[in-house]
Amino acid sequence: MDAAVLHEYLPLYAKAALLTIRLGLLGVLLSILTGLFCAAVQYLKIPLLRIIVRVYIELSRNTPLLIQLFFIYYGLPKIGIRTDPAVCGVAGLTFLGGSYMAEAFRSGLEAIPPIQEESALSLGMTRIQAAVHVILPQALSVSVPAFVANVIFLLKETSVFSAVSLMDLMFTAKDLIGLYYDTTEALFLLVVFYLLMLLPVSILGSIVEKKVRYAGFGT
Amino acid sequence: MQALGLDVLFKGKNFLRLLGGLGVALKISLISVALSIPLGILLGILMTRKNRVLRAILRLYLETLRIMPQMVLLFLVFFGTTRALGWDLDGETASVIVFTLWGTAEMSDLVRGALISIPKHQFESAEALGLTKAQMHLYIILPQAVRRLVPLSINLITRMIKTTSLVLMIGVVEVIKVAQQIIEANRMVSPNGAFGMYLTVFLLYFISCFPISLLAGKLEKSFRE
């Protein structure tokens, strides 16, 4: 391995990591909002909207992000909907992540016994009040492990952003290999940067869920 | 049809070619799942052992494979092994290796989760009855763990299938690559091909994964009741 090459590549990888973090976190944030919305629609059993949410969740969970991105970025402009790469990346990640977050929140909601709501109602709370003050705080804490797993899953999924011309870590490595042929150095930095980016998230996650075991993340 | 670029689908053998591409993706995922399940069960059981060194090593394997995006693993194995070890892997073999390594890690964690969810008194009762370790696992623990495991491992299949969409990046001609070839060959006659073809591939993936997800959901529900 050539130290000079590593040194030369370093700024490019740092730039790519920043792009991944920026778009990844934005996507995660929007996924959380989408997920909360969908979970609320399902929990409150809002007619019609509930069916739309169900269809969305199934479509999103049963297709890969790569083809979702391809369709948004290359397909939709043919019917007049054009997005720039960054918008497309975030939109794709949100489309994918929204359903995973919704499922995490829903399983949290389902874990709360009905007696909790019944008791809240009998205390004279409205359904909304019961949800906000009684159900949600408990449900969210149950959702934590699945939630953490989803965040890591979504950050990992950004590695397909190269397909829509976003210079993320993966594409930077591929591009440098194609330009200068220093494969070993390019792959080495790729691994190091992903570890630097994802290890802290993973360790933080395992501290948060120290007490609650997680199973079956990101299905 | 023309406006949505769906017409190319019915030109020549295009639709059959797409299905063939889907077949390649499904083949890679099914082989990988078939290898991952037994290996994952083995590792999962080992993970519940008391031996700390063994557990640390397995934990390390699990976390390393989980933290790396599968695309990075594909690149490391596809290009890295030839350079480091002189193996000449084709894209499909490299994919099966990566997905098996990854699937084994995921599976072992599911198995471990299922095993530790079994109440301690089950182990103790088995011991009290004088069963050997092997008998205990075979007759008492595994049957209970399997019930919890089945829906989760079926879910692993859909995850595997979805992840095979990445193998076009290491030169495997699967369903997305075939779609690109079709779009490219018909650019003049069907300028909107990108819409129709990517929509078709989207739906093909959905059709492949949705029934499996439904099944997993049903089994999970029946387990809970």
Next chain:
Amino acid sequence: MRRTKWFAISFLAALGVTLAGCGQVSAGSAAQAAETTDDQGSKAVYRTLDEIKSDGTVNIGVFSDKNPFGYVDENGAYQGYDVYFAERIGQDLGVKINYVSTEAANRVEYLETGKVDIVLANFTVTKERAEKVDFALPYMNVALGVVSPDSRVITDLSEITADDEVIVISGTTAETYLTENNPEIKLQKYDTYANAKNAIENGNGVAWANDNTEVIAFALQNPGYTVGIPSLGSQDTIAPAVSKGNTTLLDWINDEIRALADEQFFHKDYEATLVDTYGLDYEESLVLEGGGAAATAAP
């Protein structure tokens, strides 16, 4: 607490092993590089001419989405100018052809790791690439070109403003040229021809820079686009490439290209695969027979 500690320890160990693994990769590749230079042939990544012949199949890397040079038709058969030549190579070697779909950015890698025997994927001869792979005699002329929509035809690179993005394909000579000579131009990079062409059609960039052969073909095939810059950078050639040091195969291909000059093979190739796109106007300027002038000047 103990669990957290275990996690932390295992993560650090994971980092250690991964880094060690990478170190090994580099050590391995260095060792291998040394091996191929010191001890050519005995444990090289490539297959010699005899090995290919006795195996009965030659692996040829071609594009599968670069119409009309290398693409796949609706019956699943590879077609195009490069493929026409590949078919002839297979026939004259007396072996079956296994086409391997390649992208621009991994052509060198595929040869360096022996995943293909020959690359016939519109591979422009450059000094940098020639350090990594061995080029045979060229069979086509090429330069760079820039195509843009009729609504705003770019006729000079200076017309590209700081807000504009130019589409290039990762791993092509256009990318290298613009990166080195016009670093102020913002590039929007794609990994495949199919994606890059969709992007220019969808208006994601102001122009697409690539081999001029390809952008001319694109403008001819797709109304609404003009090649505003038909020739940029140096006049180059396109040639087959083999793994570094694979002299037996290289010599065979060179002999083949010289021999094919007698039957004006590449003119026939042009007329079979490119004439629909280019008409006859470009035949003499594109086609090289017998390695052309470069046959005497070493590539």
